Amino acid sequence: MFIPVTMQLLSGFAETLKVFCLTLVFSIPLGLVICFGSMSRFTPLRWLTRGFVWIIRGSPLMLQMIIIFYGPGLMFGLPSMPRITATLLAFSINYACYFSEIYRGGIESIPQGQYEAGQVLGMTKGQIFFKVVLLQVIKRITAPMSNEIITLVKDTSLARIIGIYEIIWAGESFIKEGLIWPLFYTGAFYLAFSGLLTLLFGKLERKLSYFRG
Amino acid sequence: MELLRVQNLKKGFGSTDVLKGVCFSLERGQVLAIIGSSGSGKTTLLRCLNFLETADEGEILVNGQVLRTVTEAQIRKNRLHFGLVFQNFNLFPQYTALENVTLAPTMLKRDAPEAIRARGLALLDKVGLSHKVNAYPYQLSGGQQQRVAIARAMALDPEVLCFDEPTSALDPELTGEVLRVIRSLKTGGNTMIVVTHEMEFAKSVADVVIYMSDGVIEEMGTPEEVFDCPRSHKTRAFLRGAQEPF
Ligand SMILES: Nc1ncnc2c1ncn2[C@@H]1O[C@H](COP(=O)(O)OP(=O)(O)O)[C@@H](O)[C@H]1O
């Protein structure tokens, strides 16, 4: 029984990993765009962005996913999009909003004097951002980002609500055969994966520990 | 020869006028010390000279040329005439002492990388830190950090080097090393503007002293004139207060 269960769980885990990885690929840069919007000096854009972030962070991801999947069809009679597309859309927007706030906190925590020191030395805004500020921001946001990313590992299970066959669904399918251990086995997958991420983030933190500030 | 001329400089924040028409000029190789009580506008003046603030009125001329501030690129170019050493150093924490000094010349492609590095090493040697070139800011004392900041400010060969209370953030026992470096720069012929509360230092190093009060130059002259026979009663009161800290 072990081998077939493993195969089944692996196929679910592949789906979980797909949602996880692609969400990160889309939401990490999208978060930066949202972050710049929420820090814009153009007030309407700033309020619009902050309002959007409030809506996304203030309502359940599950609700957002259901609305994105069923909404276009029910509201505008559009053909439904593939389940994975709706999932990635909902996850990417949701996580981008969380990331944007982490980025904003990081950027705003950098002392004004760092920018001024760069300006006085004739550097351009881009040079100051990439050569002076960015690494300091990355160092400061590593811990909150690792928290959020580990939460994402577990949030991927929500995708089953619109029919993504992720690993918990796979593990649960053995209940009707009277088996409980595949569920514990499923948990082991999560623990192993989040353990791996914890190690990776620990490594990044150590790599950035050569300076303070 | 006149290097810097500041004409009728005015700057306000909201409804408070901070600089109310500041005029002075400085010759190449001269050291100007600016003294004055806290809130009199000294920092704002240095920030205007370094274009961290845009003056509301008035002009800044370097070598007889008015510095224009219409485009971002003009402002960046103007800044290169001046260097600024901040009260609290503002070193870049992720870079070593040497990297702090070489970052800007590298970004601005001032020279070949080896030449920039050699000059960086020479500057750190000049401020007495050749044994700390690979140290990160957190590994340095305040006095050492400020000396790195001085070397960094000189890396682009500014014509006027400005110091905003360079020793105010330091423990008293560390001010000497920084003041010695500044004094050595005068010997090297650098033109400098030093905002300071170290009266003895101002008296001994400056060619010209300005006493600022409430956004105007209350008194300007040689150190002997300003310190020994001040004309204005405000200057006299300030100097008396400075001598008796309690
Ligand atoms: N960015 C600013 N916004 C508002 N007021 C400011 C700003 N910068 C300086 N000021 C005010 O300008 C006055 C002069 O400040 P400053 O130039 O720092 O004086 P000093 O360096 O002589 O102590 C102070 O009253 C200060 O509160």
Ligand SMILES: [Mg+2]
């Ligand atoms: Mg000041």
